[in-house]
Amino acid sequence: MRTAIRFAYDGTRFGGYPPAEGRRTVEGALLDALREQVPSAVLRSGSRTDRGVSAVANVALVESDRAIDPRRLAAGLEDIWITGVATVGASFRPRLADWRWYRYHLVERSLDPVLASRCADLFVGTHDFRNFARVDARDTRRTVLRSEVNAMDDRPVVTLDIVGRSFLWRMVRRIAAAVEAVGTGNASVDEVREALERSGTRRTFGTAPPEPLVLMKVRYGGLVFEDVGPSKAAVRRARGVLGEAMARATVAGDIVGR
Secondary structure (H helix, E strand, C coil): CEEEEEEEECHHHCCCCCCECCECCHHHHHHHHHHHHCCCCEEEECCCCCCCCEEEEEEEEEECCCCCCHHHHHHCCCCEEEEEEEECCCCCCCCCCCEEEEEEEEECCCCCHHHHHHHHHCCCEEEECHHHCCCCCCCCEEEEEEEEEEECCCCCEEEEEEEECCCCCCHHHHHHHHHHHHHCCCCCHHHHHHHHHCCCCCCCCCCCCCCCEEEEEEECCCCCCEECCCCHHHHHHHHHHHHHHHHHHHHHHHHHHC
């Protein structure tokens, strides 16, 4: 059996994404829950997010010798929510997505959204991103399909949405750091343009923290998921996470207000 699962998770509750001995990780928790049903199950993730990064809709492939029960799987997870399943054929490869959409949340403070938007526009198209990623053996050329900044009407937050087929390690977070630097007046649009166009000259604008980054969606052409309704236990746990986040925000607001 080959089953694609769509799932959300709170990355701040885990010590990373891939399995690691002695640490609670997203993929490790999924595998443990899957193997409660099917001991031989194999999991292949579509996107391995950085430690601390969350997801609204990541996708993974489950290979197993019998069907899995997605509701039973969901009931056995904490801080991970199974939201959809789809039966897939032998040609499906979770790493080969049409595109991935990430959203970074920038606290508005003194950030100029016009300057930030001008900076974000620079990244659209095919570029050598070696100055905006942690470089490994992979080709550093990538294509960004969309990069835009938007203010949230009811919150002091600016969102940076970036869409591309694939990303280098820490690429989105380094782009976010550059956008924030320009938006706050700590760098210019021309400096970022030069770092992008003259990749042979090393220049970095830092790496933004992982917690405000969310993987919003991974798109596969023709793949339609059957929605999985959350269990009562999953709803309770999600409400608990939301309540804790709201409490932290309230405390922060009290501190700032004083």
